[in-house]
Amino acid sequence: AQRVTQPEKLLSVFKGAPVELKCNYSYSGSPELFWYVQYSRQRLQLLLRHISRESIKGFTADLNKGETSFHLKKPFAQEEDSAMYYCALRDMEYGNKLVFGAGTILRVKS
Amino acid sequence: GAGVSQTPSNKVTEKGKYVELRCDPISGHTALYWYRQSLGQGPEFLIYFQGTGAADDSGLPNDRFFAVRPEGSVSTLKIQRTERGDSAVYLCASSLIASGGQETQYFGPGTRLLVL
Numbered sequence A: 001a002q003r004v005t006q007p008e009k010l011l012s013v014f015k016g017a018p019v020e021l022k023c024n025y026s027y028s029g030s031p032e033l034f035w036y037v038q039y040s041r042q043r044l045q046l047l048l049r050h051i052s053r054e055s056i057k058g059f060t061a062d063l064n065k066g067e068t069s070f071h072l073k074k075p076f077a078q079e080e081d082s083a084m085y086y087c088a089l090r091d092m093e094y095g096n097k098l099v100f101g102a103g104t105i106l107r108v109k110s
Numbered sequence B: 001g002a003g004v005s006q007t008p009s010n011k012v013t014e015k016g017k018y019v020e021l022r023c024d025p026i027s028g029h030t031a032l033y034w035y036r037q038s039l040g041q042g043p044e045f046l047i048y049f050q051g052t053g054a055a056d057d058s059g060l061p062n063d064r065f066f067a068v069r070p071e072g073s074v075s076t077l078k079i080q081r082t083e084r085g086d087s088a089v090y091l092c093a094s095s096l097i098a099s100g101g102q103e104t105q106y107f108g109p110g111t112r113l114l115v116l
Helices: none
Strands: A003-005 A010-014 A019-021 A024-026 A032-038 A047-048 A072-074 A083-090 A098-100 A103-109 B005-007 B011-012 B017-026 B031-037 B044-050 B052-054 B064-069 B073-077 B087-094 B111-115
Touching: A003 A083, A003 A098, A010 A019, A019 A103, A024 B017, A047 A098, A098 B031, B005 B087, B011 B017, B017 B087, B017 B111, B031 B073, B044 B064, B044 B073
Parallel strands: A010 A103, B011 B111
Antiparallel strands: A003 A024, A019 A072, A032 A047, A032 A083, A083 A098, A083 A103, B005 B017, B017 B073, B031 B044, B031 B087, B044 B052, B064 B073, B087 B111
C-alpha cells in the first residue's frame, strides 16, 4: 500500500539555522511527490513538487528513489517559515488522490 | 480569483443526525476531491470526482458517507447517522489537469465537524 512517513511531529530550530524535514514513502510505481504547507489560520497550499525541481521560498526537495525519500531542506530558516508541513504522494495508479504524511510542525525561534 | 470555498465553516451535531457539507470549487476546475483530517493526522482521501461522476470513491469509510456533484461544479458530502468518530475537518480540493499531466490541487478552508 502507498504510504508516506514523516518521522518528526515537531522540529524546532533557531532563525538562520539549516532545516531538514524528513519524508519517506512506499509506492510500487513511479511516484510524484509534493510538499504542502499550512501557515497559521490559512488553508493548505502547495509548496513544491519534485517534477518542477525548483526552489520555493528558499526550500528545495530532491527525490531519492534509492532511499525512497523526499526531504525538504532550507539552508537558513526564517521565522515566517513556522508552519505545518505535509509531504504527499500522488497515487497515479488509482485516480489522482494525494496520500499525505502526518505532518511536521516547524517552529523557528528568534 | 476566488479560491475553493466550503460551507459551513463549523458544524456541531448530535450523534445519529444527518449532515451535509458543501464545496464550491474554483470555476472551471473539472476535478474535485474530498479529504478528511482527524486531529494529529494528515488529510485522508475520501472521494474524487471528474466532472459529474465519482471516478474513485475508495476512501469512503462506509455506506453512511455519500457525495454528489450533479452539475459538475458544486459538491455535497452527506453523512447519515453521524457517529462521534466522524468528528474531523473535512477538506475539499479542486484541480485542473494541465498539459503534460501536471496537476495542482487547491484546497478549501475546511469544515470542522463535531459530533456530540
